[in-house]
Amino acid sequence: xxxxxxxxxxxxxxxxxxxxxxxxxxxxxxxxxxxxxxxxxxxxxxxxxxxxxxxxxxxxxxxxxxxxxxxxxxxxxxxxxxxxxxxxxxxxxxxxxxxxxxxxxxx
Amino acid sequence: xxxxxxxxxxxxxxxxxxxxxxxxxxxxxxxxxxxxxxxxxxxxxxxxxxxxxxxxxxxxxxxxxxxxxxxxxxxxxxxxxxxxxxxxxxxxxxxxxxxxxxxxxxxxxxxxxxxxxxxxxxxx
Numbered sequence: 001x002x003x004x005x006x007x008x009x010x011x012x013x014x015x016x017x018x019x020x021x022x023x024x025x026x027x028x029x030x031x032x033x034x035x036x037x038x039x040x041x042x043x044x045x046x047x048x049x050x051x052x053x054x055x056x057x058x059x060x061x062x063x064x065x066x067x068x069x070x071x072x073x074x075x076x077x078x079x080x081x082x083x084x085x086x087x088x089x090x091x092x093x094x095x096x097x098x099x100x101x102x103x104x105x106x107x
Numbered sequence: 108x109x110x111x112x113x114x115x116x117x118x119x120x121x122x123x124x125x126x127x128x129x130x131x132x133x134x135x136x137x138x139x140x141x142x143x144x145x146x147x148x149x150x151x152x153x154x155x156x157x158x159x160x161x162x163x164x165x166x167x168x169x170x171x172x173x174x175x176x177x178x179x180x181x182x183x184x185x186x187x188x189x190x191x192x193x194x195x196x197x198x199x200x201x202x203x204x205x206x207x208x209x210x211x212x213x214x215x216x217x218x219x220x221x222x223x224x225x226x227x228x229x230x231x
Binding site: 055100 | 152167204
């Protein structure tokens, strides 16, 4: 099974900051990597699919990059509504594992 | 509007059986796989498995194979997650989600949208 490792597990940032979250796969997953945002008490929502494609309706301050084993999610100009937990997920093979999550908190 | 609506919260005792549901609307139910994701209290997301409602082809995570059963009823556009004998460690929120994909590149797939989640509590 492919293991997904996110870093950092949590971070503190201020409104307006640029935030970068990384996700590493235990073997190549080409560009088959998704990013989700989850706010407390709600279901996850898709942000980015296929490593860098922005889901319709998601603000352009979110961007994704990477291929192979190393990926990043960048949030530029962090907004109050962006404080949440972010998960990566590989879709290359079953089981399509998620990373353990990165919690973005207010500094 | 594409929607997945899950059944309500459940409380069961260890050893009991349970069936929770996920009803789809707003699209052709037969044309998208649907998956289940577990979130234990205060923890992250765990991919459980997916089903093709058209032919009930199912793929499970090894962590969940034999522990749960995923099924689908095309006549009512509903997918189910079933336990025959619950354990306290099954206490979690369970989400269903539609698996979308790039048609010409099926490995590029993702979950969207998600159901609202079903809280399952197993306690004696």
